[in-house]
Amino acid sequence: MRIVSLNAWGGKLHAPLIPYLAEIDADVLCLQEITRSVTVSSDWLVYRDGSHILPQHANLFAEIKAVLPTHDAFFAPTARGELFAGETSVMSEFGLATFVHQSCPIIGQAMDFVHGDFSSKGYGPHPRARNAQCLRLFDYRADRPITVAQLHGLRDLAGKQDTPARRGQADALVALIRRIWRKGEPLVVCGDFNVLPDSVMFGALAELGLTDLVTSRGYEDTRTSHYTKEGRYADYMLVTANVDVAAFDVVEQPEISDHRALVLEIA
Structure with a gap:
């Protein structure tokens, strides 16, 4: 089984991103920063947050779904907020997406917020709402269930250090996983956590x-080289001891985002 996690950066590097996702042959693809703009005809929109300006592909979820026709697709927005087509304001949803190959049936699932709640009238102030997806699958090749959870962690303008909100996020994520995961079964948790390696997040997940x-x-x-700030940790992939790791890579090339893809091969 191949599990891939990637912050897709709203599809800013669309040209290399879509072929990569089509060809990586992931059984489970966990994506953060995914857009869906169902009333918009433009391919490209622009996100504006003060001095932060980011081009985004308007319907990234639908485009990825189109190149993965044998996967079941699940989109989980955290908010609907304002993007721009030129100077025209349009509303666009933003959140997580998980794609699961149809050879791996989904036998349990949960999605919930680990900080805040859904906003229909804007993305809101930082730290913005965050959710997580958790899917329990059956791996026919291994003849056993496996649970995969993903998170896009809180972004705090002050940095990646722990805060009360991040501590609450960690506890909420563990509680969500416990709703689906059966103790003793393999468990994988991945995503752009937006924390440093010494975060309380890892202590909370170690309890599992x-x-x-x-x-x-x-x-x-x-x-990747598209990220020029200090602090090079953001993305993580965690496993329980009964996950038979055949290979694991933090992919340097091709660059398809400002984050590297994490690729896990399970024997």
Whole structure:
């Protein structure tokens, strides 16, 4: 089984992104920063937040779904907010998406907010609402269930250090996973956590028997050349001891986002 996690950056690097996702042959694809703009005809929109301006593909979820016709697709927006087509304001949804190959039936699922709640009238002030997806699948090749959860962690303008909100997020994520995951079964948790390796997030997840593959395997950078700030950790992939890791990579090339893809192969 191949599990891939990626912050897709709203599809800003659309030209290399879509072929990569079509060809990576993921059984489970966990994506953060996905857009859906169902009333918009433009391919490109622009996100504006003060001095932060980011081009985004208007219907990234639908485009990825189109190149993965044998996957079941699940979109989980955190908010509907304002983007721009030129100077015209349009509303666009933003959130998580998980794609699961139809050879892996979904036998349990949960999605809920781990901070805040859905906003229909704007993205809101930072730190903005965040949700998580958790799917329990049956792996026919291994003849057992496996649970995969993903999160796009809180972004705090002050940085990636722990805050009360991040501590609450960690507890809420663990509670969500416990609703679906059966103790003793394999568990994978991944995503753009937006925290440093010493965060309370990892202590909370350790209570479920999870160990991070990024830091434990010596990786020190999960960002690409498109990210120019300090602090190169953001993305993580954690597994329980009964996940038979055949290979794990933090992909340097091709660059398809300002984040690197995390690719896990399970024997």
